[in-house]
Every structure is written in C-alpha cells, then in structure tokens.
Amino acid sequence: xxxxxxxxxxxxxxxxxxxxxxxxxxxxxxxxxxxxxxxxxxxxxxxxxxxxxxxxxxxxxxxxxxxxxxxxxxxxxxxxxxxxxxxxxxxxxxxxxxxxxxxxxxxxxxxxxxxxxxxxxxxxxxxxxxxxxxxxxxxxxxxxxxxxxxxxxxxxxxxxxxxxxxxxxxxxxxxxxxxxxxxxxxxxxxxxxxxxxxxxxxxxxxxxxxxxxxxxxxxxxxxxxxxxxxxxxxxxxxxxxxxxxxxxxxxxxxxxxxxxxxxxxxxxxxxxxxxxxx
Amino acid sequence: xxxxxxxxxxxxxxxxxxxxxxxxxxxxxxxxxxxxxxxxxxxxxxxxxxxxxxxxxxxxxxxxxxxxxxxxxxxxxxxxxxxxxxxxxxxxxxxxxxxxxxxxxxxxxxxxxxxxxxxxxxxxxxxxxxxxxxxxxxxxxxxxxxxxxxxxxxxxxxxxxxxxxxxxxxxxxxxxxxxxxxxxxxxxxxxxxxxxxxxxxxxxxxxxxxxxxxxxxxxxxxxxxxxxxxxxxxxxxxxxxxxxxxxxxxxxxxxxxxxxxxxxxxxxxxxxxxxxxxxxxxxxxxxxxxxxxxxxxxxxxxxxxxxxxxxxxxxxx
Numbered sequence: 141x142x143x144x145x146x147x148x149x150x151x152x153x154x155x156x157x158x159x160x161x162x163x164x165x166x167x168x169x170x171x172x173x174x175x176x177x178x179x180x181x182x183x184x185x186x187x188x189x190x191x192x193x194x195x196x197x198x199x200x201x202x203x204x205x206x207x208x209x210x211x212x213x214x215x216x217x218x219x220x221x222x223x224x225x226x227x228x229x230x231x232x233x234x235x236x237x238x239x240x241x242x243x244x245x246x247x248x249x250x251x252x253x254x255x256x257x258x259x260x261x262x263x264x265x266x267x268x269x270x271x272x273x274x275x276x277x278x279x280x281x282x283x284x285x286x287x288x289x290x291x292x293x294x295x296x297x298x299x300x301x302x303x304x305x306x307x308x309x310x311x312x313x314x315x316x317x318x319x320x321x322x323x324x325x326x327x328x329x330x331x332x333x334x335x336x337x338x339x340x341x342x343x344x345x346x347x348x349x350x351x352x353x354x355x356x357x358x359x360x361x362x363x364x365x366x367x368x369x370x371x372x373x374x375x376x377x378x379x380x381x382x383x384x385x386x387x388x389x390x391x392x393x394x395x396x397x398x399x400x401x402x403x404x405x406x407x408x409x410x411x412x413x414x415x416x417x418x
Numbered sequence: 419x420x421x422x423x424x425x426x427x428x429x430x431x432x433x434x435x436x437x438x439x440x441x442x443x444x445x446x447x448x449x450x451x452x453x454x455x456x457x458x459x460x461x462x463x464x465x466x467x468x469x470x471x472x473x474x475x476x477x478x479x480x481x482x483x484x485x486x487x488x489x490x491x492x493x494x495x496x497x498x499x500x501x502x503x504x505x506x507x508x509x510x511x512x513x514x515x516x517x518x519x520x521x522x523x524x525x526x527x528x529x530x531x532x533x534x535x536x537x538x539x540x541x542x543x544x545x546x547x548x549x550x551x552x553x554x555x556x557x558x559x560x561x562x563x564x565x566x567x568x569x570x571x572x573x574x575x576x577x578x579x580x581x582x583x584x585x586x587x588x589x590x591x592x593x594x595x596x597x598x599x600x601x602x603x604x605x606x607x608x609x610x611x612x613x614x615x616x617x618x619x620x621x622x623x624x625x626x627x628x629x630x631x632x633x634x635x636x637x638x639x640x641x642x643x644x645x646x647x648x649x650x651x652x653x654x655x656x657x658x659x660x661x662x663x664x665x666x667x668x669x670x671x672x673x674x675x676x677x678x679x680x681x682x683x684x685x686x687x688x689x690x691x692x693x694x695x696x697x698x699x700x701x702x703x704x705x706x707x708x709x710x711x712x713x714x715x716x717x718x719x720x721x722x723x724x725x726x727x728x729x730x731x732x733x734x735x
Contacts, residue, residue: 319621335621335624337620337621337648337652338620338652338655338656339619339620339621339652339655369621369624369644369648371620371645371648371649371652371704372649372703372704372707396638396641397641397644397645400641400642400645401645401707404707404710405707
C-alpha cells in the first residue's frame with residue numbers, strides 16, 4: 141500500500157504504515173485489526189514497547205483483547221531495548237539487522253512473515269534522537285519492501301509537527317499528514333510521492349539527508365512517477381543530493397510538469413533515466 | 419581585440435539608431451556588417467524576413483553572417499537574454515574578439531508586442547557585461563510608436579545616425595534608474611474574478627487553478643501556469659507581506675491569474691530577467707523561472723503592492 145491511508149485494513153505482508161493518534165483509544169482498534177489480519181495471513185505478530193515481557197503483555201492485553209488471539213509463539217511482545225538498544229544512541233543499521241533477524245526467525249518457525257506495531261512516541265521525543273530514528277524508518281521502509289515484514293508505526297499527536305518527518309518515510313500514511321512521502325519501490329528505487337514545494341522544502345531536505353544508497357548499490361534511482369508537483373527548490377535539492385552522494389543518482393519517470401522545470405534549471409548532477417535504460 | 423566604434427571598450431557596447439527609409443537602414447547597417455566581416459568577427463542579424471533579405475543582398479559575403487530566421491529566440495525577454503549569453507559564450511570560447519549583433523524588437527508598429535521588452539533593452543546594458551558584444555539596435559522611426567522610441571532613447575547609451583555620426587545619449591538611464599513602461603491592463607482584471615483566494619498556500623492555488631482552468635487552455639499551457647502560480651505564491655508568502663491574494667479569471671479560451679501582496683516587490687530592476695547570482699541562492703530564481711515559461715508574464719509595482727500577472731490562452735502551446 142502506497143499513498144494516503146483512508147482506512148487501516150487490508151495491509152499486505154510488506155506494508156509499512158504510519159498512524160497518528162491523540163488518544164490510545166484511537167490506536168486500539170487499528171492495532172487489533174492489524175494483528176488479527178496478520179494472524180489470518182499466517183504471520184507472527186509482535187507488539188513492541190517499553191518494559192519487560194510481563195509488562196508488555198499486560199499493556200498489549202489492555203489495548204487488544206489478547207484472549208481472542210492465539211498464543212504459543214504467534215503473538216510476541218518485544219522490548220524496545222531489544223531492538224533499539226538500551227541507554228545508548230540508536231544505530232539504524234543495527235536496528236534493521238535486528239528486525240531482519242526477527243523476520244527470519246518467524247519464517248524459520250513456519251510463519252509467513254512478521255508483523256509488528258508499536259507506539260514509538262517516547263523513542264523520538266528528544267530532538268537528538270529524531271535523526272537516527274527517521275533513518276531507521278527509511279531503512280525499515282526499504283527492508284519491508286523486499287521482505288515479509290509489515291509494520292504499523294504509531295506516533296502521538298503531542299509530538300506536533302515533528303511527526304511529519306517520520307510519517308513521510310512510510311509508504312502508507314494518514315491522508316493530509318504530509319504533503320510528500322518517500323517510499324521504497326520493489327526494485328530498490330526510492331519512490332517520491334506527492335507535492336514538493338517551498339512550504340515543505342525544509343522537510344524534504346531533511347528527508348533527503350536520511351536517504352542512503354544500500355551498501356551494495358552502484359547507483360541510486362529516484363522514481364518520480366507518483367510526484368504530482370515539484371518546484372525548483374526541491375529539484376535543486378535533489379541535484380545537490382546527487383552531487384554529494386557516493387554513487388551516481390538518477391531520476392526516472394519524471395512527470396511532464398517536473399520535466400519542464402528541470403529543463404530550465406539544467407541540473408548538473410541528477411541524471412535522467414529513460415525507458416529502456418538499464 | 420575589438421574593432422570599429424567599440425574599439426577599446428569593455429563589455430556590451432549598446433547603440434541605437436533610427437531610420438526612416440530602406441536607404442537610411444542600409445546606411446546604418448552595411449558599415450556595421452562589413453566591418454565585422456572584414457575583421458573576422460561573428461555578425462548576427464535578427465530582423466524580419468524582408469529586412470534580413472535586404473541585408474543579405476547588400477553585403478559582400480552574406481555567408482559570413484548569421485541571420486536569425488527563427489523568432490523563438492525572442493519568445494520572452496528572459497529567454498532572449500539567456501539564449502544570447504549561450505551564443506556569446508560559444509563565440510568567445512572559439513576566440514572571438516568581438517561579437518556584433520543587430521536587430522529590431524517587435525512592437526505594435528511592426529506587428530509585434532513590446533510589453534516587457536523595455537526592461538530587456540535596459541537590462542542588456544549590464545547582463546552582457548562579461549562579453550565583448552557590440553549591439554546595434556535599429557528602429558524604424560516611421561512605424562515605431564512614440565513610447566517605443568522613448569524607451570529606445572532611454573535604454574541606449576549611444577546613438578548613431580544614418581550619416582554615421584555617433585554621440586553619447588543624454589537621455590540614457592542606467593538600469594537602476596530606468597522607469598519601465600506601465601503594463602497594459604487586461605480588461606478581465608476589471609471584472610469579478612472567477613475565484614479569489616486570500617493567503618492561500620501554493621498547493622491550494624495549484625489545486626484551484628486545475629479545477630478552474632482545465633479545458634480552457636492546452637494542458638501544456640495549464641502546466642506552465644501551474645508552475646508560474648506556484649512560484650509566484652511561494653514568493654509572496656516568503657518575501658511579500660500578508661495578505662497575499664490570488665485571483666483567477668477563466669474565459670472559454672483564456673486564463674488570467676494575478677498574485678498580489680501589499681509588499682514592495684523585488685527592488686532589483688533585473689528581477690526575473692536573469693537568475694540570482696549563485697546556484698544555491700534561490701532568491702530570484704523563482705521569478706526567473708516564471709519568465710522562462712511559455713506564457714505572458716507581467717510584473718506590476720504599484721502603490722498598493724506588487725503583482726505578478728500570468729496569462730495563457732488557446733493560441734499558446
């Protein structure tokens with residue numbers, strides 16, 4: 141699922157979605173639906189949070205009627221400390237390696253994949269934690285696009301505008317939360333979606349800082365087929381990104397209205413990938 | 419090394435002349451061209467088809483002259499400035515000591531539109547200062563309207579007569595002091611707009627323009643207007659004063675959009691005609707981009723504020 145989310149149901153095995161709630165009561169039905177659907181699809185579901193296993197089970201029980209869910213390994217609770225590390229700065233690469241390991245473990249145990257959800261508000265409250273966490277979201281988006289890991293990341297409204305920097309790194313977000321999204325395409329390209337103009341320029345530049353080519357990639361491709369508008373500020377930012385990136389950066393499927401601006405700017409570093417190019 | 423009247427000069431040697439007949443036109447242009455050919459300088463000529471043909475028949479070696487038959491170079495003032503810059507860069511890279519260009523802009527007297535080109539004539543006194551260019555602008559005094567003649571006199575530091583005499587022009591205004599012609603009002607602007615938005619975001623302005631404007635002009639022109647209104651609104655919100663107002667008039671074959679704010683607008687007289695200095699400086703790049711579009715663009719400074727007017731119609735695209 142890519143784009144604005146109207147209803148939180150029918151998520152696939154590799155969907156990475158963002159949810160925002162003010163009251164835990166708003167998260168509860170989404171979580172229950174997400175987990176029930178996952179179990180029906182033969183997935184292991186895991187609830188992440190702060191505290192020990194017992195506390196997390198109690199918390200999950202308070203959110204979802206756990207009694208109605210099967211147990212014996214299909215429903216897990218995982219401490220944030222186990223994934224994000226305890227008392228030290230978050231290392232995005234290590235975080236994704238732990239998610240990957242948990243996903244592989246679910247597959248090895250006979251499940252179709254892993255489905256996770258957490259209210260991560262407390263992990264991103266401190267500004268100094270936000271950059272690393274947003275990088276985690278991008279890596280999670282990329283990993284889930286190619287592996288059977290589906291995730292519903294919840295943020296509370298009390299974070300204010302800070303929410304959008306995480307939301308824009310999900311393929312599926314609540315409608316109206318962010319004017320643009322960065323998502324992972326099936327073939328490894330980085331998809332851009334929505335409208336990019338002066339109003340969200342700072343947010344886009346911040347998002348770009350969190351996008352890295354995968355370790356083995358010899359190039360990075362931005363797929364722009366879902367871009368509805370992009371002004372000269374955003375195009376120049378992409379060009380600057382391409383200049384600084386350690387691998388060649390290309391744009392593909394640029395809509396005509398973006399091509400028009402790009403043509404006048406004469407970008408020096410952002411390559412163009414045309415149909416038929418390898 | 420530069421030759422002729424521009425010998426020893428630096429940058430753009432900008433000169434105007436007025437003629438009342440083909441004989442006077444010949445007296446003004448032939449020495450300019452022949453001197454250039456003899457010196458091995460690039461000579462570029464941009465008149466209408468009839469005058470280009472006359473010059474072709476008058477000069478000794480027309481093959482040594484570039485005749486601009488394609489008027490697309492003059493699509494907009496900003497594009498003409500940029501296109502000539504690229505041409506000059508090419509000739510300088512090839513070793514040209516001087517580049518001679520001569521032409522006559524379109525105006526109502528020769529079937530053209532002079533709106534916006536007054537700023538071009540003023541701007542080229544500074545924007546080509548990096549190049550050894552001799553620009554000779556010859557205007558037909560019998561057909562050019564008085565307002566055009568007035569602008570020509572105020573934008574050229576030197577005047578040459580058909581007899582060949584040259585003198586410094588006492589009416590010349592430096593670009594910073596140049597008083598541009600007032601833009602011609604569009605009759606639609608005196609009517610109630612189809613829609614009016616106050617303090618709208620650029621995204622909202624684009625959304626409404628698509629709703630109101632789709633089907634009235636070609637999709638390519640609607641895209642040009644969308645780019646233009648987005649840049650104009652972003653500028654108004656970033657550099658102007660609140661409230662900003664977007665007005666859209668839609669007729670079956672035309673779209674007129676004004677983006678107004680009560681601020682003073684850009685102080686730079688070259689705003690929109692050349693990109694801002696430095697690729698990272700985005701100030702001024704939006705206005706420059708607007709001026710590259712295939713639509714009619716007008717900047718209006720008035721007591722009540724600054725307005726960017728964009729117009730597209732079914733004859734475009």
